[in-house]
Amino acid sequence: MSEAAAPATDIPPFRYTAAMAEEIEHRWQDTWEREGTFHAPNPTGPLADPDHPRAGAEKLYVLDMFPYPSGAGLHVGHPLGYIGTDCYARYQRMAGRNVLHAMGFDAFGLPAEQYAVQTGTHPRTTTEANIERYKAQLRRLGLAHDERRSVATIDTDFYRWTQWIFLQVFNSWYDPRAGRARPVAELIAEFEGGTRPTPDGRPWAELTVVERRKVVDDHRLAYVSEAPVNWCPGLGTVLANEEVTADGRSERGNFPVFKRNLKQWMMRITAYGDRLLADLDTLDWPEPIKMMQRNWIGKSTGAHIDFPTDQGPVRVFTTRPDTVFGATYMVLAPEHELVDVLVPAAWPEGTKEAWTGGHASPRAAVEAYRKAAAAKTDVERQAETKEKTGVFVGAYATNPVTGGRVPIFIADYVLAGYGTGAIMAVPAQDERDWDFAEVFDLPIVRTVQPPAGFDGKAYTGDGPAVNSAAPDRGVDLNGLGVADAKARIIEWLEANGHGAGAVTWRLRDWLFSRQRYWGEPFPIVYDSTGAPIALPESMLPVELPEVDDFSPKTFDPQDADSNPETPLSRRRDWVEVELDLGDGPKRYTRETNVMPQWAGSCWYELRYLDPTNSARFVAPENEAYWMGPQQPGDCGGTDLYVGGQEHAVLHLLYARFWHKVLYDLGYVSSFEPFRRLFNQGMIQAYAFTDPRGTYVPAQEVVEVDGRYFHGETEVRREYGKMGKSLKNVVTPDEMCAAYGADTFRVYEMSMGPLEVSRPWETRAVVGSYRFLQRVWRTVVDEQTGELRVTDAPADEATRRLLHKVIDGVRGDMEGIRFNTAIAKLIELTNGLTRLAETPREVAEPLVLMVAPFAPHIAEELWRRLGHDSTLAYVDFPTADPALLVAETVTYPVQVNGKVRGRIEVAADAAEDAVRAAALEAVAGSLGGKEPRKVIVVKGRMVSVVA
């Protein structure tokens, strides 16, 4: 046996290696778990602990967007945010705060169910196994979670409260006068007392029981409606607007989605449109996310205007009522309900050929156009954005200000679902209307004067109104700017009964039911009238029953006319139930839809606060402590919420909505759930394709002079996501095995700012490994295992470096700039490796500062430095301000913007002295000339203008 086969023997016995890291990491993870190191004390209840070192301290609630336990397991990108929050939470805990950080699982919903369907096992079985796998993978990373608070949305103890919250929503209505939700009991009391008129004016007492229930149901925040919804045959369920992509497909699975009239559960999120919009201003969120929510809510301010026709008025919505004098035609959505009423038997006298679409009668033209429009997919409609189509319905309306006769068209560029589904067309001030007017040869009248030199078509900017007066009707906008003209015309419309100022929203009510199995059952039954009845709280939870076949009934993805069938409806013995709801045992039918996957994530952050509470979903004291407003006007909520951008208008909007309902009903003291939001970047990866376009394992690709080879074959590099099909997945498990969890954590945190996406590069991980080895070596002798720490004081330079680093690291930790914090720690460590022995006064703070990033090695070194308890609650080092100010400052001296010399002066030198020294230093460059100007920037530099 040759000597070459003897590896590792010359590695120093006490070097920090992957094997040693693994041993240290497992030992400390066990210690933390055994001692409950990261348990955070509550003010009240079973999780209260007055003896805890942080009991009563300033609180900090750090939250991650909890994961789906998908069957694919984790890759190195997934834990990025979790490691980030862990570093932040560990730092804040050492800085003196009582930190709550827990991790749960969002385990209901389509992905979990689809995975279960694929593998042919019960979703609960696969989901629970996945949760265990996730927990093990996350535990290996040393995340400091309070594991007592871990919840999963599929736990009966959890979803009974999801159902309970649903009941609160169901039993509430939105009072627009109060601007908040109130219990329906108060609504009924108002009807009974006569202080609120019934919809048809009859006294409440004269309404039948069924009629009364209908009136109340129409007010509820959760209600059943028969309305056009997004039906996705491929998934066998309906979907919320937020789950449908811009090109009309399901976000999950990418199946076509069709509009169908179906009876479904809705949540009245539109009632909260104003508050969801306005309260964005109270939030510390990334601006792009706020912008996406604003766009989604889509508030438009303008007016409703009625255009009289022989068949009654047609109401339009416009944001530009000031341009009504230029409304030369009208357009209704093809589906608009008045179209059928308006269509006459024959084309009126003088109908232009182009308007008829070549049809003999308006009826035929309308039918044909509708059919063509319905057959088009959204993608096709988008592809044809430029080409305007439409057809004249054969009827005219009257422009209420000009009295002019305007033709009425239908066209698919007007959407049935927005505003009133009808517009007044003002080609001169609207590009779409201009395009349409050109195609159909319709008159164009400018009512806003474009600026001189304007050579475009429609002019949408500001300018004085022209052609906008009707003296006989008492209205004259001419000369007014757009804003003034709007105000004036709205006044006139209201005074003359032609319309009123109005606000329109893009936001639709939230479609809340799914025809799937793996979700929370509704706590709802129906009696013989078919109206929903809430089950009393005492009957919660309504447990998800076992079924033989939990697969949803899916259809041909293109089969728009198929009808949903809920898996729960197959369990007739569960559906048909006899209950005593206070008036004796009766037969009822259960609701067989389930809630959407978003339900549990709408409130899980509240359950972490009080996970064992069986009397309430959260005790008010616990909510107020962890999430309550911190000063008057503060919205409250979690102090940090970290997750991906993909939830901008789904989870984040729904959760805000539920939280506001709970706030209105007095269950929580915060009116926003997430005070501060942080979007972590994505870890991306290179993938490689061979000439046939097949992916080759990224691990096996080698780089030669900027080209990439897989064996002999040159391969093409592409940059994107990490995924099985791209053969470029790297798992945290591999990294932990090769380097240890601490190295992996340090690497992920040092790659760049947390919010920036960056490519994964396995070969760069070694840099973080070497750093931790150096940290180890500053404290422990690699050959003997002895401490190489001295109690002698540090030299001045080392001490100053230490305090500069402490100061910088604290700032970076507060600002979530972990990459620069780590750079400073590396700088300090590199400064120490030059010393023969490490002064204890530097070694201890270094270990403490490393702890948030590499907690296991830090605990181990802390122990070796002679401390016998965890460092998790040891004060984070504080910089001595006296050591931060330098005694002397070196000023660069610029002459005409170029550095020509340097001077070193006392830090407190007067400006005149600095100026004199600087001029002397650059006298040569000035060549005896008198400088024109000398600028001294205190503590920075001197600039001389020659």
Next chain:
RNA sequence: GCCCCCGUAGCCCAACUGGCAUGAGGCAAUGCACUCAAACUGCAUAAAGUGUGGGUUCGAGUCCCACCGGGGGCACCA
């Protein structure tokens, strides 16, 4: 088409409110030490003038304008 964000050594990234790019830090590269050799480790070195073109300023990576490139959002929303 409209809106937002970003372009700094071969690569990932620093640079506080405009103020020294001897780049904070890391990877890769090169050299040296250790080794029979290598790996590991350590020490050292080289390498951009900040996407392009203008402007403001004593001074611009940082501010303004235009353009180019990359990423994201919205997309007939009246």
